[in-house]
Amino acid sequence: MINKEKIIQNYIEGYNQFDINKMIADFDESVIFENIQNGEVNLTLNGIKEFTSQAEKGKEYFSARKQTITSLIQDEITAIIDIDYYAVLAIDFPNGLKAGQELNMKGKSIFQFLDDKIVKLTDIS
Numbered sequence: 001m002i003n004k005e006k007i008i009q010n011y012i013e014g015y016n017q018f019d020i021n022k023m024i025a026d027f028d029e030s031v032i033f034e035n036i037q038n039g040e041v042n043l044t045l046n047g048i049k050e051f052t053s054q055a056e057k058g059k060e061y062f063s064a065r066k067q068t069i070t071s072l073i074q075d076e077i078t079a080i081i082d083i084d085y086y087a088v089l090a091i092d093f094p095n096g097l098k099a100g101q102e103l104n105m106k107g108k109s110i111f112q113f114l115d116d117k118i119v120k121l122t123d124i125s
Contacts, residue, residue, distance in 0.1 A: 004074050004111070004113060005072060005074070005079070007026045007111075007113075007116070007118065008069070008072070008111055009069075010022060010025060010026060011023055011025075011026065011111075011118070012067050012083075015065070016065065016066050018059050018065075020052055020059075023055060024048055024051065024052060024055075026116070027048050027051065027118050028048075028114065029047065029048050030046070030047055030048075030119070031047065031048055031118055031120065031121065032044070032045070032046055032119070032120045032121075033045040033050075033054075033121050033122075033123075034120075034122045034123070035122075035123045035125075036122060036123065036124045036125070037124075037125050060090060060091065061089065061090055062088060062089060062090050063088045063089070063090040063099075063100075064087065064088040065085075065086065065087040065088070066085070066086045066087070067083045067084070067085055068083060068084045069081050069082070069083055070082045070084055070106075077112055077113050077114070078110065078111065078112050078113070079110075079111045079113070080108060080109070080111075081111075082106065082107075082108055083106070083107050083108065083109060084104075084106060085104070085105045085106065085107050085125070086102070086103065086104055087102070087103045088101070088103075089101045089103065105125055106125075107123060107125040108123075108124040109121065109122065109123050109124070
């Protein structure tokens with residue numbers, strides 16, 4: 001069995017480097033991605049193609065971004081990481097955030113695995 005921690009680290013490195021191929025290297029073809037903000041699901045993606053398409057769009061939003069893992073808890077099928085998130089916006093957003101503005105947040109990601117592949121990823125902020 002491949003170490004889940006290595007798989008997660010590879011995903012985070014890919015995210016930080018804007019390297020989508022690295023991000024999805026350990027995804028199952030039918031991966032499900034959910035983003036939860038303020039307790040509500042605001043994005044659900046089904047399959048690696050939908051995730052890749054959204055990740056490509058997301059690259060345009062930031063001039064820099066970095067997730068840093070602050071803790072990791074895992075069992076046989078699930079790994080939960082707490083993260084510190086830093087980003088610099090590349091564009092103006094409808095909610096009033098401006099290009100060049102820095103974001104600093106804390107969040108959590110839940111990875112679910114099957115046969116050394118990520119089958120579900122949930123981001124919570």
